[in-house]
Amino acid sequence: MxxxxxxxxxxxxxxxxxxxxxxxxxxxxxxxxxxxxxxLLAAAVWFPFEAFPADRVEAWSIAALRRFTELAAEPGTGVRIAPGRILVRDPDTFDDAWRAWVPGIRPMDAAELPAGVAAGLRVELPVIEMPxxxxxxxxxxxxxxxxxxxxxxxxxxxxxxxxxxxxxxxxxxxxxxxxxxPELAPIRGQVVRLANPGIDEWTLDEQHADGLAYVIPRSGDVVCGGTATASGDTAVDPATETAILERARGLVPALADAPIVSRAVGLRPGRxxxxxxxxxxxxxxxxxxxxxxxxxxxxxxxxxxxxxxxxxxxxxxxxxxxxxxxxxxxxxxxxxxxxxxxxxxxxxxxxxxxxxx
Structure with a gap:
């Protein structure tokens, strides 16, 4: 009814x-x-990140992966299937349950890995340009x-x-x-957007020693992040921005001279x-x-x-x-x-x- x-x-x-x-x-x-x-501030690449309960998140994520894959074939949606790499510094603690849902995953060769990275995966996933x-x-x-x-x-x-x-x-x-x-609390996320020097491959490094790191190229910029801290502060922190850029440029040297386009802070609804x-x-x-x-x-x-x-x-x-x-x-x-x-x-x-x- x-x-x-x-x-x-x-x-x-x-x-x-x-x-x-x-x-x-x-x-x-x-x-x-x-x-x-x-x-609007999300980078955003399809990837199950710190959400629970695992069984329900799995079902929801699989459904969304299917829908985004379909939308990538439609013009004007802002969704595309893009190549990327997921870096693994500690295989014993890396959560790779999502691998069962995604086709075409390839282990990275040793020559492809940045310094200090034990392993990595090459995969194509939906990237969603949120605006x-x-x-x-x-x-x-x-x-x-x-x-x-x-x-x-x-x-x-x-x-x-x-x-x-x-x-x-x-x-x-x-x-x-x-x-x-009482279980709901803000999770602070800070990003900095750089002019895109011509890269089209995204990078995710959840296990970076200095904190979460990701580089997501879009049509007009590259979103670099990030943070996931329990805080309600929406002010851009210069020291955090410097650390984000150091991690991003260390992973993607092509960003070394890319100028800053904009910066932002958003509060995720953590629970x-x-x-x-x-x-x-x-x-x-x-x-x-x-x-x-x-x-x-x-x-x-x-x-x-x-x-x-x-x-x-x-x-x-x-x-x-x-x-x-x-x-x-x-x-x-x-x-x-x-x-x-x-x-x-x-x-x-x-x-x-x-x-x-």
Missing amino acids: PRRVTVIGSGVIGLSIAHELAAAGHTVTVRGDAADRVS VYLAWLEGRCRRLGVRIEPGLVPGVDAALADADVAVIAAGLASGGLLGGD TEVRLEVVRRAGSSGASGTVSTGAGAAASGVDAAWGSDPAGAAQGISGVDAPGAVIACYGHGGAGVTTSWGCAEEVAALTASIAPV
Whole structure:
């Protein structure tokens, strides 16, 4: 049955969800400010980076890999399949579970490896130029009938005023909309963009002794990063920028004389685990709302009473009185792009499973 759905958040997660819901026949409104899209700052190469739980991230990432591979064949999407290298300094601690999902991986020869690197992989993966991609995705959503309105709603009540379902996909703002989430915290990412001297191969070095390092060439620049620190500071730090450039130029000497084009800091929505679940299936604060008991329950559609306290089931979400269902989808850390389509598909399935109010 078609539903009226309000998606709170217009970054890559929110727009992907809106796309899947509209494609399934639902009436969808997105609320969020384009200027606040931290997704715009992503480099972005498809790669599962520090997101949990592993089994669900795997499923979401595989789904997104399939979709991005398809989109790379479409003009104007900002997605391309690009060659790259993943450097491995400590094979014993390197997480390579993703290798089972990706074809055409080749071990690097010793002569190809930078100094101090024990091993490496050559692989072709989707690279997503986020300003182009988000503009394309927003346009695709509008063509499917999605209304995109500026500004986050002040709360879940407002989102449900004209909707049967509210989807909370607002990154770091999501916790506050749901009455607080102590597991949600900002993960600071700083990047510097250089003029592209003509390189087309990306490089990822998660195990660099001096910190995370990546070099992602795009059509007009090269994104160099990065950081993944627990901090809410959005100011560009000159010392961090110097360290980023030293790592990037050490890995890619062709960048030695490339001038700086721009610099930026963004706050990723970090969480112990991505939260994707039905927070409340139906009813108001005076009705018997239910929640899933965790990632596994959400995935299977099995619900339990609100915690272990029957009285808690009647409370619903703190401060929310409007009837309607609520789905949470946030806390993707540095894997928002990589998991986006898989998460969107799951939200669409959860929406279809919710009985009418």
